[in-house]
Amino acid sequence: MSSAPDRAAAVTAAARDELATAPVSVGSAAHDAAIARPMVAVDTVLFALESRGLKCYLARLAGGPAAGRWAFAGGLVRVGETLDEAARRELRDAAGLDEAYLEQLFSFGDPSRDPTAHVVSVAYMALIDDPRRVGAASAKYRGGRWFAARELPELAYDHALMAEYALGRLRAKLEYTNIACTMLPATFTFAELEELYAAVLERPLDRRNFRRRIMAMDLLRRMPEQRRGAHRPAALYAFKHRSVGAIQML
Amino acid sequence: MSSAPDRAAAVTAAARDELATAPVSVGSAAHDAAIARPMVAVDTVLFALESRGLKCYLARLAGGPAAGRWAFAGGLVRVGETLDEAARRELRDAAGLDEAYLEQLFSFGDPSRDPTAHVVSVAYMALIDDPRRVGAASAKYRGGRWFAARELPELAYDHALMAEYALGRLRAKLEYTNIACTMLPATFTFAELEELYAAVLERPLDRRNFRRRIMAMDLLRRMPEQRRGAHRPAALYAFKHRSVGAIQML
DNA sequence: CCAAAAGTGTTGAGTATACACCCATGA
DNA sequence: TCATGGGTGTATACTCAACACTTTTGG
Numbered sequence: 228m229s230s231a232p233d234r235a236a237a238v239t240a241a242a243r244d245e246l247a248t249a250p251v252s253v254g255s256a257a258h259d260a261a262i263a264r265p266m267v268a269v270d271t272v273l274f275a276l277e278s279r280g281l282k283c284y285l286a287r288l289a290g291g292p293a294a295g296r297w298a299f300a301g302g303l304v305r306v307g308e309t310l311d312e313a314a315r316r317e318l319r320d321a322a323g324l325d326e327a328y329l330e331q332l333f334s335f336g337d338p339s340r341d342p343t344a345h346v347v348s349v350a351y352m353a354l355i356d357d358p359r360r361v362g363a364a365s366a367k368y369r370g371g372r373w374f375a376a377r378e379l380p381e382l383a384y385d386h387a388l389m390a391e392y393a394l395g396r397l398r399a400k401l402e403y404t405n406i407a408c409t410m411l412p413a414t415f416t417f418a419e420l421e422e423l424y425a426a427v428l429e430r431p432l433d434r435r436n437f438r439r440r441i442m443a444m445d446l447l448r449r450m451p452e453q454r455r456g457a458h459r460p461a462a463l464y465a466f467k468h469r470s471v472g473a474i475q476m477l
Numbered sequence: 478m479s480s481a482p483d484r485a486a487a488v489t490a491a492a493r494d495e496l497a498t499a500p501v502s503v504g505s506a507a508h509d510a511a512i513a514r515p516m517v518a519v520d521t522v523l524f525a526l527e528s529r530g531l532k533c534y535l536a537r538l539a540g541g542p543a544a545g546r547w548a549f550a551g552g553l554v555r556v557g558e559t560l561d562e563a564a565r566r567e568l569r570d571a572a573g574l575d576e577a578y579l580e581q582l583f584s585f586g587d588p589s590r591d592p593t594a595h596v597v598s599v600a601y602m603a604l605i606d607d608p609r610r611v612g613a614a615s616a617k618y619r620g621g622r623w624f625a626a627r628e629l630p631e632l633a634y635d636h637a638l639m640a641e642y643a644l645g646r647l648r649a650k651l652e653y654t655n656i657a658c659t660m661l662p663a664t665f666t667f668a669e670l671e672e673l674y675a676a677v678l679e680r681p682l683d684r685r686n687f688r689r690r691i692m693a694m695d696l697l698r699r700m701p702e703q704r705r706g707a708h709r710p711a712a713l714y715a716f717k718h719r720s721v722g723a724i725q726m727l
Numbered sequence: 728c729c730a731a732a733a734g735t736g737t738t739g740a741g742t743a744t745a746c747a748c749c750c751a752t753g754a
Numbered sequence: 755t756c757a758t759g760g761g762t763g764t765a766t767a768c769t770c771a772a773c774a775c776t777t778t779t780g781g
Contacts, residue, residue, distance in 0.1 A: 264555075264556060265517050265555075267514065267515050267516075267586070306515055306595045309586050309587050311586075333581065334584045336559050336560035336599070338556065338557045347554065349586070417734090433771075433773085435773085436770075436771065456731095456780090458732045458781095459733050459778035459779045459780090667760085683745075684762095688762085689743095705752085705753095706752085708751075708752055708757080708759045709753090712761090
């Protein structure tokens with residue numbers, strides 16, 4: 228990663244071509260070389276599976292224009308960090324997470340999405356294998372908790388839109404990638420894998436067809452151990468590859 | 478669309494929560510309420526079909542750090558405009574286009590993608606039905622031309638990445654949406670539709686299977702007229718819906 | 728021995744692919 | 755009449771969905 232140039236140089240250099248070719252549009256801010264520009268933020272929709280279905284983590288904003296409202300972990304991007312890094316930093320900040328599968332979704336740039344300033348937000352989706360991995364939040368938030376993904380409270384800014392977008396992407400990728408590996412522990416039973424699919428897709432799956440479909444993709448390794456419970460023991464499986472990008476199921 | 482607040486208010490308001498909770502990170506820029514922040518740009522990969530296949534429009538940058546190199550139409554987003562609006566404005570500027578199908582692809586935020594400043598770029602794909610619709614470019618560019626999408630010259634910044642991303646998206650959406658309607662004139666023959674698919678997907682299609690597949694989707698209206706040429710006349714068709722979002726072919 | 732979850736195959740319908748010949752026209 | 759591109763049908767392989775009973779264990 229390259230180091231960031233100092234502020235004045237950065238602003239003037241990148242604005243140069245536009246200043247040169249469209250000086251009229253600069254308006255009253257032109258007394259300074261630093262023209263008013265939209266800022267960049269990231270916001271991350273965090274999902275995890277819990278017993279009763281798919282959950283989504285929200286924190287209550289402590290300050291700012293939307294103080295008191297539920298929102299996803301997010302904040303302004305700093306000079307010199309990638310968007311992914313910013314998203315990870317904000318996840319650490321808001322949910323104490325230091326590892327998560329992260330995927331960029333879409334950028335929301337409506338100038339009225341934040342009433343106090345023009346902030347372009349790059350929305351992310353994050354997936355973790357255990358909701359109990361979220362930890363303490365920073366002072367920017369007044370605590371957070373998991374909500375059923377289907378029954379989110381009213382959200383700050385345009386975060387409801389982001390939630391929809393994220394759920395759509397998660398559903399789609401469940402069907403044609405091995406993304407499920409990010410939401411399960413290292414080993415798991417077939418029933419647990421099926422519950423994950425059923426919870427995210429919100430429809431029951433046929434056990435035999437599901438097992439055949441997954442097996443045909445050759446994604447899983449059968450473990451020697453079994454899970455013993457109150458009834459017949461279940462075979463344990465692990466994903467052959469724990470990285471998502473590599474595998475396309477189609 | 479809301480009007481943008483004035484510059485000082487905007488910067489301080491949006492930076493407030495971060496300033497309050499992470500004052501240490503502000504560093505030497507803290508003498509001003511306006512912390513150095515990445516800027517936001519848009520860049521648009523413009524495609525059109527020409528006789529010999531899929532084409533991609535590039536312009537030569539006149540100034541800036543990448544002066545003289547080929548690049549897609551793009552530039553900094555202004556306060557108060559949406560990302561889509563910024564992309565359309567830059568398309569007008571660089572290619573004289575005032576109508577195009579536009580779709581956001583992905584945001585590229587690596588701080589080193591532009592060596593002179595941290596600019597986050599939101600990449601777009603644009604599709605038009607006739608490459609001759611591009612007109613005069615602004616002073617920001619030293620002319621532009623169409624290149625075969627498969628043989629682009631060396632590109633400025635990370636535009637080669639954007640091109641790959643755009644081509645992937647176009648291919649994917651051709652298979653499961655009616656996006657083809659944006660790249661064809663109001664009426665067209667079946668052969669022209671098939672040529673579009675073959676050019677974008679870069680593989681030959683079986684004429685009979687293709688016709689059956691398209692017909693099964695019920696996207697086309699048969700026009701009363703025919704196209705007369707040197708040989709047997711061809712039936713003309715039009716898309717029932719010329720908007721992309723509405724139709725999912727699966 | 729009973730309750731509860733794990734595990735296992737077959738059939739039928741629909742979909743996708745491969746493939747070759749006649750048709751209509753202008754030159 | 756011939757060259758050129760337009761238009762059409764069938765047979766087969768494959769994929770997906772529907773469907774119910776047996777097995778294994780702990781209590």
